[in-house]
Amino acid sequence: MTVNELTMRLSRSINLGLGSARYLPGICLLFVVGYLGKIVANYVPHTEYVLFAIAIGMLLRNTIKIPQIFVPGINTYEFWLKTGIVLMAAAWPCKMSFPSVLPACCWWWQ
Amino acid sequence: MIFVALLSATYLGRLFGLSERMATLIGVGVGICGVSAIIGTTGAIDAKEEDASYAIATIMVFGAIMVFLFPLLGHMWGLSDEFFGFWTGLSLDNTAAAVATGFAYSEAAGNLATVVKLSRNALMGVVILIIALLYARKGLRDRVENKAAFLWSRFPKFLLGFLAFSLLATLGFFDPGQVKALDNMSKWFFLLTFAGVGLSTEFSRMKAGLKPFLVGLGVETVAAAVSYVMILLLLGV
Numbered sequence: 001m002t003v004n005e006l007t008m009r010l011s012r013s014i015n016l017g018l019g020s021a022r023y024l025p026g027i028c029l030l031f032v033v034g035y036l037g038k039i040v041a042n043y044v045p046h047t048e049y050v051l052f053a054i055a056i057g058m059l060l061r062n063t064i065k066i067p068q069i070f071v072p073g074i075n076t077y078e079f080w081l082k083t084g085i086v087l088m089a090a091a092w093p094c095k096m097s098f099p100s101v102l103p104a105c106c107w108w109w110q
Numbered sequence: 111m112i113f114v115a116l117l118s119a120t121y122l123g124r125l126f127g128l129s130e131r132m133a134t135l136i137g138v139g140v141g142i143c144g145v146s147a148i149i150g151t152t153g154a155i156d157a158k159e160e161d162a163s164y165a166i167a168t169i170m171v172f173g174a175i176m177v178f179l180f181p182l183l184g185h186m187w188g189l190s191d192e193f194f195g196f197w198t199g200l201s202l203d204n205t206a207a208a209v210a211t212g213f214a215y216s217e218a219a220g221n222l223a224t225v226v227k228l229s230r231n232a233l234m235g236v237v238i239l240i241i242a243l244l245y246a247r248k249g250l251r252d253r254v255e256n257k258a259a260f261l262w263s264r265f266p267k268f269l270l271g272f273l274a275f276s277l278l279a280t281l282g283f284f285d286p287g288q289v290k291a292l293d294n295m296s297k298w299f300f301l302l303t304f305a306g307v308g309l310s311t312e313f314s315r316m317k318a319g320l321k322p323f324l325v326g327l328g329v330e331t332v333a334a335a336v337s338y339v340m341i342l343l344l345l346g347v
Contacts, residue, residue, distance in 0.1 A: 027302065029305075029309070030301075030302040030305040030306050030309070031301070031302060031305070032305075033305035033308065033309060034301035034302055034304060034305035035301070037301075037304070037305065038301070048181075048213060048214050048215070048216070049301075049304075050177070050210050050213045050214040050304050051177065051178065051181070051214050053301065053304040053305045053308060054174060054177055054210060054304055054305075054307050054308035054311075055178075055308065056305075056308060057304075057305050057306070057307065057308020057309040057310075057311070058174060058308045058309075058311045059308075060308075060309060061308065061309050061310070061311060061312050062311075062312060062313050062314070066309070074306055074309045074310060075306075075310070076302075076306070077206070077302060077303050077305070077306020077307060077309075077310065078206065078303075078306075080299040080300070080302040080303045080306065081205065081206050081209065081299070081300070081303040081306075082268040082271075083268075083296075083299050084296045084297075084299030084300045084303060085209070085224060085228065085268065085272055085296075086268055086271035086272050086275055086296075087275065087292045087293070087295050087296035087299065088221070088224065088272075088293065088296040089271075089272045089273070089274075089275035089276040089279065090275045090276075090278070090279045090284055090288070090289055090292040090293065090296075091279070091289050091290075091292060091293035091296070
């Protein structure tokens with residue numbers, strides 16, 4: 001491996017590291033807002049934290065200007081949604097009597 | 111192709127103890143989804159060149175309103191978790207909003223809403239393909255050269271992960287401890303998601319105008335009402 005190649009590889013991995021680092025502030029903000037929602041929900045009986053997480057998030061977004069540093073991380077929420085759904089499937093058979101809904105849809109299409 | 115799907119579906123349906131009305135319900139949901147998609151597309155043709163980000167902003171605001179409105183109605187009418195889950199999964203068109211709305215009611219409702227919405231997502235490609243084929247027959251569009259590729263390009267790929275995990279779990283691949291850990295992880299990821307939904311909802315960016323918003327509201331109301339009646343008839347709750 002030449003020195004040139006080595007530097008190229010190094011800079012590529014540094015870029016990759018910096019690339020993921022730019023998501024961190026936003027992801028931390030997501031966590032703080034979500035957890036804040038959980039805390040608030042503890043004080044309000046008969047509510048789910050989801051509503052508060054969304055409400056606090058909307059309040060922040062629409063009252064103050066979110067600094068640019070948080071934006072890339074905030075946009076990762078769809079990734080968490082998809083990953084959350086995939087992982088949720090692991091607990092599926094315990095929760096539901098029908099682990100696979102898709103075949104039913106195919107059946108309907110006959 | 112349809113024959114294979116039918117055969118395997120009937121077999122799997124029996125294997126998993128799927129009831130016929132459940133299957134019909136899900137099918138009805140897809141039907142509604144198709145209708146609202148068509149109405150939505152027709153409405154969109156009028157709008158010509160809207161900035162995508164404004165359109166997304168409108169969708170986000172819309173979803174956020176539903177997250178608060180649906181549970182309110184659900185509690186008011188005393189809907190069961192099952193009913194609410196189906197209703198949410200069938201009526202809401204934004205996956206993040208559908209999941210959030212379901213979980214805003216209860217965990218059971220959230221699980222059901224997610225799966226119902228996912229099956230709609232999965233079938234969206236089929237609906238689009240059929241429409242494309244019908245149009246091609248009428249000579250209104252080019253022939254669909256490769257149907258499998260057409261479907262694949264519109265299939266939400268993360269559903270494969272979902273199917274793989276549910277299959278592994280059904281086969282008993284995970285022990286109870288692992289299931290609990292994965293389930294917990296999924297809950298934390300959803301926490302990030304819900305915060306993100308809120309943080310991405312910006313009212314001032316809803317510049318697409320009031321008209322598309324009202325059209326969307328009308329479509330949504332019809333879809334919600336129709337799926338409500340359908341579930342009422344089929345579940346008999």
